[in-house]
Amino acid sequence: MQLLYPEIKPYARHDLAVIPPHVLYADESGKPDGLPVVFIHGGPGAGCDALSRRFFDPSLYRIVTFDQRGAGRSTPHASLEHNTTADLVADMEALREHLGIEQWVLFGGSWGSTLALAYAQAHPERVLGMILRGIFLCRPEEIQWFYQQGASRIFPDYWEDYLSLIPEEEHDDLVAAYHRRLTGDDEICRMHAARLWSQWEGRCATLRPSAQVLERFTESRRAYALARIECHYFINDSFLTPNQLLDNMPRIAEIPGVIVHGRYDMVCPLDNAWALHRRWPASELQIIRDAGHAASEPGIADALVRATDAMARRLLHLEPQAE
Structure with missing residues (x-):
């Protein structure tokens, strides 16, 4: 297995004001004149962390990580105001211009693949x-699978906890039921709903149970932003038309890419990657x-690091590494 690269600290940090009230956090690490790559985190709402930088060779890449609107260190925290897919696309372009980058490599998983x-x-x-990684096309059937009926049949024990907050008469539309609670006036209810929503995702995210992954999903501040922003997007069809990303693939058909997807991905099933x-x-x-x-699963982490290494060799015209 290819290990992740060691932890590194940023050499530059940025606060980028976009449409009020939003200010985005971004940082740069690795090689200042290296191949630019932007890490696009999942959720939406998950934010970046120290792990985000470790998929890239710091001697080759100029590594850019940023927290999307309402996520991580961006402010205001968990804000849904002016928070749409088009807004996030515009933010990425504003960040590229702010950093003086002409072109960059996109690296994203789950919702990060959607936004990429x-x-x-x-x-x-x-x-x-x-x-x-973990392709998410945000089609209605994908939301139905994970938040209404589908994955529930694979994880009925975890699903029971997810349902525990919602009265039976609201079970016909669980995203709407959670949205009411995540955006309501009762702060205690909002926090409880956020934990249950995020716990469901964290429990289903790995093939083998991972206390570390579950802890990351359920940490209160992260869970609150993740649940509120995800639910806001999903009740609005992620601000995309149902098949938009697949229909628009001719625009980018010749851009080189690597898709990494777990065979037993229960959050974003493999047929998403196959269709893409x-x-x-x-x-x-x-x-x-x-x-x-x-x-963070070993096979996926290994494939991602190998993919970033290969992409750098290809774009920088380096000699292939010996096996």
């Missing part, structure tokens, strides 16, 4: 390549046989 595709389709001339790969001639699909959804 939406950005690339809006600004294909700015994208050198893409490395995407079939519409993307320049992509390589790697199905990880012993993994679920999380980037």
